[in-house]
Amino acid sequence: MQTTWAYISNYSIYSAMAVFALSFLAHAFETAWAVRSPELADSASGNTLNRTFDYTRTERAARIATAMMVLAFLLLFVGVVARGLSNGHVPWGNMYEFSITGALAFTGAYLVALRKHDLRWLGLFISIAALLTLGTAVTLLYRDSAPLVPALKSTWLVIHVIAAIISGGVFLLSNVIAGAFLYLDSMERRGGRKPWAKRLPELETLDQLSYRLVAFVFPLWTFSVIAGAIWAESAWGRYWGWDPKETWAFITWVAYAAYLHARVTIGWRGRRAAWLCLFAGSTFLFNYVYVNVWGTGKHTYSGL
């Protein structure tokens, strides 16, 4: 029975990847269609760059892309749950499992945000990011379903890791938005947005959104670090030991704390804030990749 669940999980994740790929193509088509609009090519006026577009033509592609994203999310959800059923514990016991759950949280955060804001322009990045994460997971990080090592057998595994995964997903989303801000900002400085970029939100909106995501998830990240400390106290006999993963979690915390202070107290906005946000996010990524793969210390389990 456990093997069956493991197979179901693997097939669901492969299917989810295929659907993410379709979603990516649909998003790409949507964007490309806007750029190569025949109206633009035929326009004789010369100042084509300033024309506004009628996006009703790409509406269908956008809807298909979002539908695909939802479908991929559901498949991935099945894959993650089946993985949990196959090994009898929550599916975040090793790096493969962190990755698939992380991709699920990341896509989930996007879909939830999509209900309130029109973020479909982000779909292109989200689908390719999810696809790359899952691709890396199934090719490089895959490990057969296995039971947990004794140190991980704790309720805190569920609490600490889910908080860390959700925080990570939202931090990355905020980073994507900060990256988009910087890109569009430099585009505007060089003389205005290109046609395809015109439908993207105002710089002000991106700046605010990126900040709000961080402000929203910073307490959760704090909680994740504290939950980890409580767990470490009962598993390793100390609540803080400057283990590499702990150290980098602390660095990420400090970097985001600095970001929030810079915005709220000193009033940083725009480019400087976006760069600081990207820096803070990169410490999180570094922690995830470097400490898990090449690092030593107490957070390296079961191969990866």
Add this chain to the structure above:
Amino acid sequence: MSSQVEVPELGAGGLARFAWRQLTSMRTALILLMLLGVAAIPGSLVPQRSQNPMAVRQYFIDNPQSARWIDRFSGFEVYSSPWFSAIYILLFISLIGCVLPRSIEHFKAMRALPPATPKNLSRMEFFSSFDGNKANFDKGAAWLKRKRFRIRHENGAISAEKGYLRETGNLLFHLSLILILVGISVGSLFGMRGEAIVNEGERFISVPTSYDTLSFGKLVNEDVIDPFIIEVEDFQADYDPVTAAPRDYTAKVRVTNPGEESSEEKILKVNSPLTFGNTRVYLQANGYAPIVTVRDTAGYVVFQGPVTFLPQDGFLKSIGSIKVPDARPQLGFVASFLPTYSRSAVDGGISLFPEALDPRLLFSIWEGDLGLDTGIPQSVYRIDTSEMSRIALSSLKPGETFNFSAGSITFESFVPWINLQIVNDPGKAYALYGAIAAILGLLASLFGRRRRIWIRITPSGVVEVAGLAKNGAPGLEEELALLTAHMRDEK
């Protein structure tokens, strides 16, 4: 030619005030915060004595030149180094200097009335007005009161403010960080930490001499050790048959509390330590201790007992040494214990599984001077064979005996051992309370919305409503719309 530049006299007091103002400025605090993050990095790249002293020793052997320089800057103990301490102490002084005055100010503001209603409300955000009467105005006042706004009543106007929780949370968060730091300091000044290896079937009596390693906080001594007794009755390790990864460790122990006669059975597991007051006992590691008997040529026992071996890999291939200083000449056995024996062409004897399915003791026998009398401390797991010569090489199954020129060795059996970590941290409760308060404060400060609302009724019967959101707090427009609708709704 010398020129005298006229400098305004600052004086010692002025200089101190200037330094204090610089230190407690937001910019300095922010720089210190970033600096703290950057200063934490080297400790994750260079091995640290507190976590992995073996790796530090290896680093000194591999790169003696750079190791000396790293050591000169406390690179192997970054988190207790003077420069790291300097950063966080400055940061916390800056924090206190920033937060305490603000707390007092906030306390005063909470007891004061909101500021008076501005003359010209139409300049404010979300201004609206309608023709109404005193009844509309009173309804608005009641609404604000019900929503627990702080209200200043004026002649024909109301100034209301809400969301002080934001600043309260902000201050609570920063004060809690100080509490966490206090907890950490108390732990390191008054705490105690030690380790002991205990074989299955043996007793551990918590007195200073029973510990393998023991360290104390700066302000305490051996008196903090709780004199409890732990007898390890049984230890079971459960491994996954396919991956050989451990699934569960269970130690059945008999515990006697300090000063008590009676004892009780307890289960000790990796995530569930034993607790004696402030002291907790953790199950940290496990391994095997082969039991051997060494006899001389006349058949007299010169050594007998379990010898703790150190695990080397996930399959519990363990190494150790049996030192027999009472033999003449002295004998040493450089040995390895393989719980599930197999041979590989490259590594020789290896273990295939951590459970003792086919145990084997491999050893080489050395004769000569063990060097125990030189006064230089030795590892119990290794033998310095520089003054010895090898006389034999063999392997034994449990129960077997090997005879050699100077006597015989019998591999009687083996027992598992567990490594107990004993920690007394009197500061951790403060750190935990600090952490909980920090989260609550953070939530309040990030999600609290501070805003002001004004209502005024002019003599001509125009009701004006306006608001002001601090820090761009969202949702004020909706709130004002609700208020206005409520005021106009005549029932």
